[in-house]
Amino acid sequence: MTTVTTGPPDPSTAAARLEASGVTVRFGGLVALEGVDITVPAGAMVGLVGPNGAGKSTLFAVLSGLLRPDAGRVRMGGEDVTRASAAARARRGLARTFQRPELFSGLTVREHVVLADRVRRRGGRILRDLVTGGGFRRPSAAEDGRVAAIIESLHLEELRDREVSGLSLGACRLVEVARALATGPDVLLLDEPASGLDGRETAELAATLTRVNAEHGVSLLLVEHDVELVLGMCETVNVLDFGTVLRTGPPEEIRSDPAVRAAYLGAEQPPGTAREAAPDTDPEKERR
Amino acid sequence: MLQYVLAGLALGAIYAIASASLVVTYASSGVFNFAFGAMAFSVARFYYFLHTENGWPITAAAAVSLGMFAPALGALLYWLLFRHLLLRPPLIKIVATIGVSVALPPAVDLVFGKLPNTTAPGLAPVPLTVFHPFGATVTMDQVVNYLGLAVVLVVGVTVLRFTDAGLRVRAMVDSAALSGLSGVNASRVSLGVWAATTTLAGLAGILVAPTAGLSTDGMTYLMAAAFAAVVAARLTNLPAAVLAALAMGVFTTVVQRYLDPESALSAQIVPSIPFGFMLLFLLYYALRGRVRDEPAGGALDRAIRVEDGGAARTAPRAATPAGSPHGHRSLPTVAKAAGLVAVAALPLVLDEYWAGLAVTGLALSLVLLSYTLATGEGGMIWLCQITFAGLGALTAAELATTYGWHPLAAVAAGALPVVVLGVVIGLLTLKLGDLYVALVTLTFGLLVQTLVFTRDRFYNYGQGVAMPRPGFAEDDRVFAYLTLAAFALIALFIVNFRRSTAGLAMAAVRWSEDGARTVGLSIVRTKLLVSAMAACIAAVGGGFLAMNAQAAMLDTYNVFGGLVWLAVLVTIGSRSPVAALVAGLGFHFLPGVFQTHLPSAWAEVPVLLFGVGAIMVAKDPDGVLAMHARQLRGLVDRWARHRPAASPAPLAATASASEPTGGERP
Numbered sequence: 001m002t003t004v005t006t007g008p009p010d011p012s013t014a015a016a017r018l019e020a021s022g023v024t025v026r027f028g029g030l031v032a033l034e035g036v037d038i039t040v041p042a043g044a045m046v047g048l049v050g051p052n053g054a055g056k057s058t059l060f061a062v063l064s065g066l067l068r069p070d071a072g073r074v075r076m077g078g079e080d081v082t083r084a085s086a087a088a089r090a091r092r093g094l095a096r097t098f099q100r101p102e103l104f105s106g107l108t109v110r111e112h113v114v115l116a117d118r119v120r121r122r123g124g125r126i127l128r129d130l131v132t133g134g135g136f137r138r139p140s141a142a143e144d145g146r147v148a149a150i151i152e153s154l155h156l157e158e159l160r161d162r163e164v165s166g167l168s169l170g171a172c173r174l175v176e177v178a179r180a181l182a183t184g185p186d187v188l189l190l191d192e193p194a195s196g197l198d199g200r201e202t203a204e205l206a207a208t209l210t211r212v213n214a215e216h217g218v219s220l221l222l223v224e225h226d227v228e229l230v231l232g233m234c235e236t237v238n239v240l241d242f243g244t245v246l247r248t249g250p251p252e253e254i255r256s257d258p259a260v261r262a263a264y265l266g267a268e269q270p271p272g273t274a275r276e277a278a279p280d281t282d283p284e285k286e287r288r
Numbered sequence: 289m290l291q292y293v294l295a296g297l298a299l300g301a302i303y304a305i306a307s308a309s310l311v312v313t314y315a316s317s318g319v320f321n322f323a324f325g326a327m328a329f330s331v332a333r334f335y336y337f338l339h340t341e342n343g344w345p346i347t348a349a350a351a352v353s354l355g356m357f358a359p360a361l362g363a364l365l366y367w368l369l370f371r372h373l374l375l376r377p378p379l380i381k382i383v384a385t386i387g388v389s390v391a392l393p394p395a396v397d398l399v400f401g402k403l404p405n406t407t408a409p410g411l412a413p414v415p416l417t418v419f420h421p422f423g424a425t426v427t428m429d430q431v432v433n434y435l436g437l438a439v440v441l442v443v444g445v446t447v448l449r450f451t452d453a454g455l456r457v458r459a460m461v462d463s464a465a466l467s468g469l470s471g472v473n474a475s476r477v478s479l480g481v482w483a484a485t486t487t488l489a490g491l492a493g494i495l496v497a498p499t500a501g502l503s504t505d506g507m508t509y510l511m512a513a514a515f516a517a518v519v520a521a522r523l524t525n526l527p528a529a530v531l532a533a534l535a536m537g538v539f540t541t542v543v544q545r546y547l548d549p550e551s552a553l554s555a556q557i558v559p560s561i562p563f564g565f566m567l568l569f570l571l572y573y574a575l576r577g578r579v580r581d582e583p584a585g586g587a588l589d590r591a592i593r594v595e596d597g598g599a600a601r602t603a604p605r606a607a608t609p610a611g612s613p614h615g616h617r618s619l620p621t622v623a624k625a626a627g628l629v630a631v632a633a634l635p636l637v638l639d640e641y642w643a644g645l646a647v648t649g650l651a652l653s654l655v656l657l658s659y660t661l662a663t664g665e666g667g668m669i670w671l672c673q674i675t676f677a678g679l680g681a682l683t684a685a686e687l688a689t690t691y692g693w694h695p696l697a698a699v700a701a702g703a704l705p706v707v708v709l710g711v712v713i714g715l716l717t718l719k720l721g722d723l724y725v726a727l728v729t730l731t732f733g734l735l736v737q738t739l740v741f742t743r744d745r746f747y748n749y750g751q752g753v754a755m756p757r758p759g760f761a762e763d764d765r766v767f768a769y770l771t772l773a774a775f776a777l778i779a780l781f782i783v784n785f786r787r788s789t790a791g792l793a794m795a796a797v798r799w800s801e802d803g804a805r806t807v808g809l810s811i812v813r814t815k816l817l818v819s820a821m822a823a824c825i826a827a828v829g830g831g832f833l834a835m836n837a838q839a840a841m842l843d844t845y846n847v848f849g850g851l852v853w854l855a856v857l858v859t860i861g862s863r864s865p866v867a868a869l870v871a872g873l874g875f876h877f878l879p880g881v882f883q884t885h886l887p888s889a890w891a892e893v894p895v896l897l898f899g900v901g902a903i904m905v906a907k908d909p910d911g912v913l914a915m916h917a918r919q920l921r922g923l924v925d926r927w928a929r930h931r932p933a934a935s936p937a938p939l940a941a942t943a944s945a946s947e948p949t950g951g952e953r954p
């Protein structure tokens with residue numbers, strides 16, 4: 001894990017695992033993000049909420065290096081990575097999941113985890129076992145152990161050897177989380193990980209994430225339409241609306257902020273009904 | 289000058305009709321019609337049958353061919369094939385239409401008889417009336433071309449803009465899903481589209497026959513040239529396609545004014561003009577950035593497709609046995625071993641003729657392994673592997689014959705420049721969508737073919753450049769074992785690759801580039817690795833084909849022949865080396881069987897079978913071998929289950945690894 005030694009010890013700036021400032025993204029005439037600042041300190045759990053089309057996923061694309069912003073900077077551990085590729089950022093400890101799962105359809109659940117684990121261990125040097133005939137050898141016990149631990153922590157044992165193309169949306173999301181964790185990240189970006197999961201699965205996922213955060217100090221940035229989940233898990237929550245950050249603060253503040261309510265929840269609704277307010281994929285339908 | 293422009297417009301008019309047909313089918317059904325040439329040939333052949341062979345007057349023959357035969361053919365093909373293709377991945381769409389292009393001409397020949405020569409009249413009465421506007425010369429055939437295009441445009445625009453049917457077609461182009469929801473009967477519209485576009489193909493075929501000849505080669509060239517206009521129009525822009533086609537026609541004829549008609553060079557340049565055009569456009573797209581070919585359909589269609597977990601993009605996904613690498617359905621190990629032993633025994637038990645066929649088949653299998661790697665494993669639809677094989681063969685032959693290298697060293701060295709080419713093409717196609725990749729590689733192949741393979745020095749009246757076998761392998765049997773050894777080596781390499789980290793990385797890149805990047809994989813490096821390896825295998829395979837024939841005969845490496853190879857391979861199964869072996873052997877044995885044991889009238893039947901096989905792929909994209917593998921595994925399974933509990937371990941392992949997960953997809 002990268003440790004930052006330079007800069008002042010102010011936790012909100014230099015020590016931030018991941019930090020974006022002034023990010024602006026335009027799609028033609030549409031301004032998807034405008035001057036967005038967001039900070040994910042080391043070991044923190046940060047939430048990002050906002051109505052559909054607010055720009056959350058676009059911000060994720062910028063943070064993870066899949067999209068170049070028109071303006072603004074992204075820093076990891078204080079270092080500017082705005083021009084670094086997605087792969088380079090991944091190797092520096094950034095992992096993410098996607099709102100629409102980006103899985104490797106031809107591979108099994110286990111192979112997803114194995115691949116991510118090996119890329120991390122070998123720093124992207126993937127050719128070695130090609131020339132040494134590694135395809136015919138058994139994987140090492142250490143690797144097996146790591147892989148099994150991750151699969152277990154997400155309760156994917158039963159699906160371990162299934163090709164992912166046949167899995168339910170909920171299972172796909174868990175595989176994405178597993179793959180992301182296997183890269184051994186410092187910062188994990190999660191784009192709506194709970195949509196498509198039922199209540200029990202959501203609770204289990206939340207517990208796993210909390211444990212990963214507590215045990216390995218992985219920072220989390222969580223986008224979720226299930227606002228209660230975000231408010232319950234995160235110590236800081238950012239509210240995004242029409243491409244700008246409307247508010248940043250602890251859950252209690254966000255919960256009671258009238259501007260947030262007006263923008264996000266509709267003026268009269270209490271925050272608890274966010275789920276109904278935001279039209280989202282119906283979890284019932286997505287389940288097997 | 290005017291003379292050249294007018295002639296160019298006449299040529300361009302035919303291209304325009306052809307490209308209109310291609311664009312409409314692609315835009316409305318997402319199928320890029322590689323069977324266009326075969327359709328054009330079939331209709332033109334039917335017209336010839338009525339008009340020339342049976343003396344029907346032009347109008348009656350044309351009316352029946354274009355008004356009844358062509359639409360009926362289109363509807364039949366739609367019903368047999370195209371309707372199954374809607375949600376298939378690009379590879380399967382391409383292979384299935386290649387299947388039609390392979391099967392249709394021999395079927396037509398079987399019915400109407402093979403033509404002794406290819407000269408045929410067009411729609412103008414012979415002898416041709418000649419006009420002299422402003423001092424230029426224009427024949428009636430050319431006038432008919434102008435008229436043909438004019439009619440197509442007027443009718444087309446009227447139908448598309450002002451009729452109910454046109455509205456439905458346009459709705460389908462925008463979104464099959466939405467128009468389906470709003471009550472448009474998508475399949476009836478598609479049927480109509482295929483009937484109409486087959487008619488256009490037929491018209492183009494009849495019009496081009498007087499100049500290009502009534503042959504599949506002539507029609508295939510017309511199709512390839514029309515591809516260029518279609519690419520210029522980004523596959524879906526009809527007016528742009530028509531304009532590009534006209535421009536290309538004019539350019540082709542005007543250039544001839546400045547070329548020495550006697551020189552060999554101009555004989556090569558002129559036919560390669562469309563491909564040069566196409567390569568320019570593709571390079572422009574490639575350099576400008578990402579070009580995806582999300583075909584027909586709007587947001588909803590894409591959403592529906594993506595809900596398959598993105599898997600709809602490429603090959604197999606349905607039921608797969610658990611535990612096998614990449615969920616790849618493979619034959620039981622026992623069957624593989626038995627197969628290899630059987631093949632190894634072939635040269636011993638067969639007489640000379642059949643042993644000869646076996647060696648040729650084995651050498652072909654080597655080349656096919658490059659398709660297994662690039663297309664089957666890597667999901668890259670590269671249509672120029674055969675060109676790589678040809679270049680490898682040519683270089684090796686030059687080195688061996690002109691410079692006296694040892695043949696095997698020459699084959700190895702011949703692969704090097706091809707690997708470089710493979711990497712360059714890999715770089716150029718890095719950000720292109722599947723279909724564009726297919727087209728770039730096809731164009732590259734056609735260019736090499738028209739510019740390099742036809743050079744007198746290399747072509748040598750079809751004899752090619754001599755290529756000796758290694759001294760110890762002069763004998764067919766020994767050479768067979770040499771080839772088999774090379775095959776086994778490369779097959780092992782591929783299997784190792786598939787299971788290695790690099791193989792996992794390649795699968796990752798294939799299925800989701802964004803996903804791969806965010807775990808830290810380099811897309812460029814992974815894709816280039818696969819490109820280089822596949823090019824290398826193709827070149828080595830080409831070298832073996834040349835050693836087998838004792839010459840690098842360049843007719844062997846015709847790009848469209850490569851399409852047939854690909855189609856045969858995909859029919860058998862594109863992901864397993866065993867399939868490559870079966871495909872290579874079958875490709876040479878089957879015609880052999882028909883030639884020796886059946887009346888000569890049946891000679892076309894194997895080709896027809898290959899074509900029909902490729903068409904069947906539309907229904908089971910995993911290929912024949914996978915289908916049988918599934919059945920075999922089922923058998924093994926059942927057998928293992930009926931045995932007492934103390935059954936030997938290896939078998940139990942096979943059985944448990946093959947637990948069928950059939951039908952679990954919703």
Ligand SMILES: Nc1ncnc2c1ncn2[C@@H]1O[C@H](COP(=O)(O)OP(=O)(O)OP(=O)(O)O)[C@@H](O)[C@H]1O
Nearest residue numbers: 027030032050051052053054055056057058059099
């Ligand atoms: N590639 C693109 N091209 C054009 N517009 C885009 C693109 N990606 C996103 N947008 C637009 O940018 C805006 C922000 O989209 P984004 O997906 O980031 O929102 P979101 O907050 O993630 O919404 P949701 O809650 O629905 O996931 C939307 O208006 C969207 O239509």
Ligand SMILES: [Mg+2]
Nearest residue numbers: 056057058099
């Ligand atoms: Mg989003």
